[in-house]
Amino acid sequence: MVLSPAKGSFVLDMCAAPGGKTAHLAQLMDNTGLIIANELFQDRHLSLGNTLDRLGVVNTVVTAYQAQQFPLKEPFDFILADVPCSGEGTLRGSALKRLAYSKTVPLKPFSALQKKIILRGFDLLKKGGEMLYSTCTYNPDENEEVVDFLLKNRQAELLPINLHIDFEPGITQWRDKKYDPRLVRSARFYPHQLNSVGFFMARIGRR
Amino acid sequence: LDSSWPELAEDEERDSIFCYLRDRFGISSKQFDGYLMFKRKQAWILLKETQQIRYASHLRVEKAGLKAFRKVSKYVKPTTRFIQLFGNAATKAKVEISKKQLSRLINGEDLVSEMDVQKGYVILSLRDGNAIGIGFFDEGRIRSQLPKRSRAYFKEE
16 A cells, blocks of 8 residues: 555544545554544544444544644654545546536635645654645646645655556646646556546655 | 543453453453553443553544443443454354344344353354354343444345
8 A cells, every 4th residue: 555554653644534544544554553533524423433443443533623733742653634625536436426516616725725734744744754645636736736835845755656556647737837846756546547536646755 | 631532441440341251251351451441421442552642642532442332221231343353252152143043133033042141242143253243132032232224234244
């Protein structure tokens, strides 16, 4: 997996509901260490709690902070920032979602929020720690631009993504915008290659 | 710990629950070395003990660990999820059921059983040995205690 927390790690999942990824982190850690599963929205805590209980997770506590304001007191070994996004990568599976998307398309607020979350996530990371930034959307404003914003504002590094499935490198140019050339180390996953949802990932390290 | 955390269970309470698990189900208390036990209202929670809990002690917490037991009248009732995690270590008060018997239980029927145990909770396990939840044994009959929301899942199985 791209984010592979070692056993005994201190891990933050910034936007955790409904909990599938949190539970997978717990599994990778063999239920050791401690995971903070943060989810702002109380109405998603039931599904998050059910997923964690159903999958036998015993190393996790749930918090309800705004991800971009998560308290800075203690740094984490690993952070998952699977942020709120426009969800373009999931449209393939649902006509209703496509219809709702075509009526709303609220892209700008997502990008602004995502930039705040990625900065806070990086600031919460221990030196030598790793963060995975991910979305289920194709829009470069929510992907490469957000990571580019981090690279411009913090001493972050982009780590390579090694997976044995097909994916495309992140883009370094979109319309009139140019992004940091290191963004080729991020990854775009497309349904026509994987028969899956669309996804974006950037593996971020802190020296 | 921040006041939002559940309270740590008293040693006496912890010992009493682990003695119950040992005496009723034969689950050794060694299984719970390395776990913290918290209490919230009439329920007890298990969370892996780790030094990182002190790093998280300032956080306002909504939920911690796995709800493992609830007080139901005079009984301590293990939760289905607890049994699914630790029930395989049980050596007593455990009944093996077929898928057909499981189907009858989840449809609300009691199972007739000649188990030699006192009235109280028993562990239900499938013939592959996996503990799936609990039932309540009384006067030769077992009544399902599987949560309603899990019944659809077992039906699919």
